[in-house]
Amino acid sequence: MIYKWFLLHQWREMKRSSIWQRNIALNIVLGLLIGIMLLYLLVLGLFIDKILAELYPDGDPVKIFNGILFYYFGFEFFLRFFMQSLPTLNIESYLHLPIKKSSIVHYVAAKSVFMIGNYLSWLVMVPFAFKVIAPAYSTNTAVVWLASFVLLVFTINFFTTYVKRQLVNKPSIVGVFGLVLIALVLLDYFGVLSLSAASTFAFGQILLHHELIVLPIVLVILSYLLNYWFLKSRLYPDEVTVKKKQKQDSLADIKYLKTLGLTGQLISLDLRLIWRHKRTRSIVFMAPLFLLYGLFFYPNPAYQKMYPMFIFVGIFMTGGMMLNYINYCFSYESNYFDNILVNYKDLERYIRTKYILGISIATACYILTIPYIFFGTDIFLINTMTYLYNIGFLSFVLFYVATFSKKRMDLSKGATFNYQGMGASHWLSMLPAFLLPVLIFLPFNFMGYKTGGMLFIGALGVAGLLFSRLMIAFVYKQFMKRRYEMAEGFRE
Amino acid sequence: MIQVNNLTKQYAGVKVLDIENFTINKGESFGLVGNNGAGKTTFFRLILDLIRASSGTVLINYEAVNKSISWKMITGSYLDQRFLIDYLTPEEYFEFLSNVHGLSKGDLEKFYSDFATFFNDEILGKKKYIRDLSKGNQQKVGIAAALMTKPELLILDEPFNGLDPSTQIRLKNILNEKKNDPNVTVLVSSHDLKHVTDVCGRIAVLDKGRIIHDITTSKDTLVELENYFAV
Known part of the structure; x- marks a missing residue:
C-alpha cells in the first residue's frame, strides 16, 4: 500500500518541520479550541x-x-x-x-x-x-x-x-x-x-x-x-507555471513610483512579486470575497442585536487583505532574503515601504466598502473606525508578528500540489488582533456609548498613525533582532 | 533501450529541445554534454516523463514512457535535489525506496554494505535529516538511491557536481563498472568533459536543443570536445 507511505511521510514532514516544533503552544490552543467546539456541538446535539x-x-x-x-x-x-x-x-x-x-x-x-x-x-x-x-x-x-x-x-x-x-x-x-x-x-x-x-x-x-x-x-x-x-x-510539475506565453507586464515602469526614488522602486518590486506569482495573485482575486463579507451580516436582522460582531466584520473587510500581505511579506521574499540582508543599505526604509504598501491595500479596501453606507451611517462609522484601527494599530502588530515568520515560501513552485494557503491555524493566531477592539468596545457598549466606543477604537489608530515613525523604528529594531532566525528558516 | 522519435519541447513558443530520431542501445554508456540551457536536463526529464512532450515520443523497451510505467521498474534516476524527500533521514528514505521497488530487508542490508565506502561514514547512522546534510552528501544519497535497485537503465544529471574528489573517483569506478556490463545502460550528463570521456562509450553534444555531434569515444575525443567548446 503506497498510501501508507504517503501518510507516514506527511506525518513525519509535519512533525519535523521547524514550524511545528516552534508552534507547540499554538497547537495546544488549537486543540483546546477544537475540544471546546466538540463539547458545544455535542451538547447541542443531545x-x-x-x-x-x-x-x-x-x-x-x-x-x-x-x-x-x-x-x-x-x-x-x-x-x-x-x-x-x-x-x-x-x-x-x-x-x-x-x-x-x-x-x-x-x-x-x-x-x-x-x-x-x-x-x-x-x-x-x-x-x-x-x-x-x-x-x-x-x-x-x-x-x-x-x-x-x-x-x-x-x-x-x-x-x-x-x-x-x-x-x-x-x-x-x-x-x-x-x-x-x-x-x-x-x-x-x-x-x-x-x-x-x-x-x-x-x-x-x-x-x-x-x-x-x-x-x-x-x-x-x-x-x-x-x-x-x-x-x-x-x-507534470513544469506546466502549471509556464503553460501560456507570459507577456511582460508594464508594472516595472509605473511613472509615479519612479518619482518616489528608492521607496518607489521597492514598492514596484513588491507589486511585481505579487502580480507575477500565481499564488499571490490569487489572493488579489480573493479580495471581492473579503469585501462582500459584510453582505452576509449587515442586512441580516438576526445580527442587529450583536453590534460588537460588526466590529469584527469591519476589521475583516477593511483589513483582511492587508493582514494577508503583511503577514507574509517577508516569507514571500524568502527565496532571496539573504540578498536583501546583504544588499539593502537602508533596511528601515525597506520596512517603511512594506508599511506604506500594507496601508495602501487597506485604504483601497476601505474605499471599496464605502457603498455599505446604504445599510446606515452606523455601518459607515464602523467601517471607518475599524479602518483607522487597522492602519494605525493592527498593521504594526502584524509586522511585529511577521518578524517571527520562519517558513520558506517557494512562490515559483507550481501551486497545484504545493498550495500553502491560509488555514485555520493561520486565522486563529490572528484572532487576538480581531478580538482586541471588540474587548475595548464592550465596556462602552455596556454603558450605552456605542459611538463613543467606536471613536475610541478609531482614536487608537490615529494615535498609531501620529507616532508611525516611532512604531516603524520599533518594528525595524525587532526585525534586526530576528533577521538571522528568519534568514535561517527561509534557507531551509 | 531508448528510442526517441521527433521529440520536441516548447516553452512559450520557443523550442528548447528538438530531437528527430535517436536511439540509445542496450549496454551503452551514453554521455550528454552541452552548455547551460542546451536542453540536457529537459531531455532527461522527458525521458523520465517528468514533463509533457510538445510532440513526439520517448520509448523505453518499445513502450512509450507516458503510457506505461513498466520502464520505472528497471530505471534508476537522480536529476536534482527535488528527487529527495528531504525531511526523512537517509535510512528512512532508502527504506521507503526499497519498499516501493519491492526489495527485501536483505537487499537493503547488502546495499548498505556495498555502498559503505561510497558513503564514507557521512550518510548512515548520523541521525540527520537529508535537508540537514551538505549539498555533496545530499548528492551522494540521491546517486546511491538511483543505484540501489541495480537498475538496467541508469540516468544521472550532472552526478559529479558537488562531490568531493574521493567520491568523484569512486563514482567514476562505479560508472566504469556499469560501462562494462552489457545489461546496464547509462545516461550521464556533465559539464566536465574529462569525466564524461572517462566513463562514457558514446558522447553526444547538445546545442540549443539539437544533437549536433554524436561520437564514439576514442582517445582523441577529449581534445575534439575541448576544441568544440573552446569557441
Missing part, C-alpha cells in the same frame, strides 16, 4: 429536540430542521473556503518511482476526507436523526436521511477543495461561482425565491422516497472526480 421544541412550539421540528440545511451547506462552504487548507504532496519526489500516477492523484484528491471539519456536524446530526426523525418516521428513514446528509457534507468538502484549487488556476471561475452564490443569497433575502422552502422540499422527499439517496451518492462521486481530473491533468 438537546436539539428540546431546543427546537422551545424555539418553535407549534412547528414540525423535522421540517424546520430540513429548512435550514441548505443555509448550513452554504455556511459550511464559506467556512471551509477560508479555513480549510488544501491537501498537498511533494510529488516530484515520487514521480520517477514505480508508483502509479493515479495512486498519487487519488491520494491527494481523497486526503481531505480526513479533515476534522467533515465530522463535526455529525455530533449534531446523529442525535437528531435518532432522537427526532426515527420516532417520527422509522429507523430506516433516519439512517437514509443521515446518510444523505453525510454524503452531502463530503460533496461540499470535495467541491470546496476543487474551487480552492481553481482559485489559483482560473480565478474567473471562482468569481462567477461567488456571484451566483451572492445572487442566491440576495434573491432569498428579497423573497424572490426561498432557499428554506427548497431545502425543506429536498430533504422532505428523501424522507419519503429512500431511493433518492442515489442523488447525493452521484454528487459525491462527481465532486470527487472533479478534483481527480483537475489534479490528473496537472501532474
Whole structure:
C-alpha cells in the first residue's frame, strides 16, 4: 500500500518541520479550541429536540430542521473556503518511482476526507436523526436521511477543495461561482425565491422516497472526480507555471513610483512579486470575497442585536487583505532574503515601504466598502473606525508578528500540489488582533456609548498613525533582532 | 533501450529541445554534454516523463514512457535535489525506496554494505535529516538511491557536481563498472568533459536543443570536445 507511505511521510514532514516544533503552544490552543467546539456541538446535539421544541412550539421540528440545511451547506462552504487548507504532496519526489500516477492523484484528491471539519456536524446530526426523525418516521428513514446528509457534507468538502484549487488556476471561475452564490443569497433575502422552502422540499422527499439517496451518492462521486481530473491533468510539475506565453507586464515602469526614488522602486518590486506569482495573485482575486463579507451580516436582522460582531466584520473587510500581505511579506521574499540582508543599505526604509504598501491595500479596501453606507451611517462609522484601527494599530502588530515568520515560501513552485494557503491555524493566531477592539468596545457598549466606543477604537489608530515613525523604528529594531532566525528558516 | 522519435519541447513558443530520431542501445554508456540551457536536463526529464512532450515520443523497451510505467521498474534516476524527500533521514528514505521497488530487508542490508565506502561514514547512522546534510552528501544519497535497485537503465544529471574528489573517483569506478556490463545502460550528463570521456562509450553534444555531434569515444575525443567548446 503506497498510501501508507504517503501518510507516514506527511506525518513525519509535519512533525519535523521547524514550524511545528516552534508552534507547540499554538497547537495546544488549537486543540483546546477544537475540544471546546466538540463539547458545544455535542451538547447541542443531545438537546436539539428540546431546543427546537422551545424555539418553535407549534412547528414540525423535522421540517424546520430540513429548512435550514441548505443555509448550513452554504455556511459550511464559506467556512471551509477560508479555513480549510488544501491537501498537498511533494510529488516530484515520487514521480520517477514505480508508483502509479493515479495512486498519487487519488491520494491527494481523497486526503481531505480526513479533515476534522467533515465530522463535526455529525455530533449534531446523529442525535437528531435518532432522537427526532426515527420516532417520527422509522429507523430506516433516519439512517437514509443521515446518510444523505453525510454524503452531502463530503460533496461540499470535495467541491470546496476543487474551487480552492481553481482559485489559483482560473480565478474567473471562482468569481462567477461567488456571484451566483451572492445572487442566491440576495434573491432569498428579497423573497424572490426561498432557499428554506427548497431545502425543506429536498430533504422532505428523501424522507419519503429512500431511493433518492442515489442523488447525493452521484454528487459525491462527481465532486470527487472533479478534483481527480483537475489534479490528473496537472501532474507534470513544469506546466502549471509556464503553460501560456507570459507577456511582460508594464508594472516595472509605473511613472509615479519612479518619482518616489528608492521607496518607489521597492514598492514596484513588491507589486511585481505579487502580480507575477500565481499564488499571490490569487489572493488579489480573493479580495471581492473579503469585501462582500459584510453582505452576509449587515442586512441580516438576526445580527442587529450583536453590534460588537460588526466590529469584527469591519476589521475583516477593511483589513483582511492587508493582514494577508503583511503577514507574509517577508516569507514571500524568502527565496532571496539573504540578498536583501546583504544588499539593502537602508533596511528601515525597506520596512517603511512594506508599511506604506500594507496601508495602501487597506485604504483601497476601505474605499471599496464605502457603498455599505446604504445599510446606515452606523455601518459607515464602523467601517471607518475599524479602518483607522487597522492602519494605525493592527498593521504594526502584524509586522511585529511577521518578524517571527520562519517558513520558506517557494512562490515559483507550481501551486497545484504545493498550495500553502491560509488555514485555520493561520486565522486563529490572528484572532487576538480581531478580538482586541471588540474587548475595548464592550465596556462602552455596556454603558450605552456605542459611538463613543467606536471613536475610541478609531482614536487608537490615529494615535498609531501620529507616532508611525516611532512604531516603524520599533518594528525595524525587532526585525534586526530576528533577521538571522528568519534568514535561517527561509534557507531551509 | 531508448528510442526517441521527433521529440520536441516548447516553452512559450520557443523550442528548447528538438530531437528527430535517436536511439540509445542496450549496454551503452551514453554521455550528454552541452552548455547551460542546451536542453540536457529537459531531455532527461522527458525521458523520465517528468514533463509533457510538445510532440513526439520517448520509448523505453518499445513502450512509450507516458503510457506505461513498466520502464520505472528497471530505471534508476537522480536529476536534482527535488528527487529527495528531504525531511526523512537517509535510512528512512532508502527504506521507503526499497519498499516501493519491492526489495527485501536483505537487499537493503547488502546495499548498505556495498555502498559503505561510497558513503564514507557521512550518510548512515548520523541521525540527520537529508535537508540537514551538505549539498555533496545530499548528492551522494540521491546517486546511491538511483543505484540501489541495480537498475538496467541508469540516468544521472550532472552526478559529479558537488562531490568531493574521493567520491568523484569512486563514482567514476562505479560508472566504469556499469560501462562494462552489457545489461546496464547509462545516461550521464556533465559539464566536465574529462569525466564524461572517462566513463562514457558514446558522447553526444547538445546545442540549443539539437544533437549536433554524436561520437564514439576514442582517445582523441577529449581534445575534439575541448576544441568544440573552446569557441
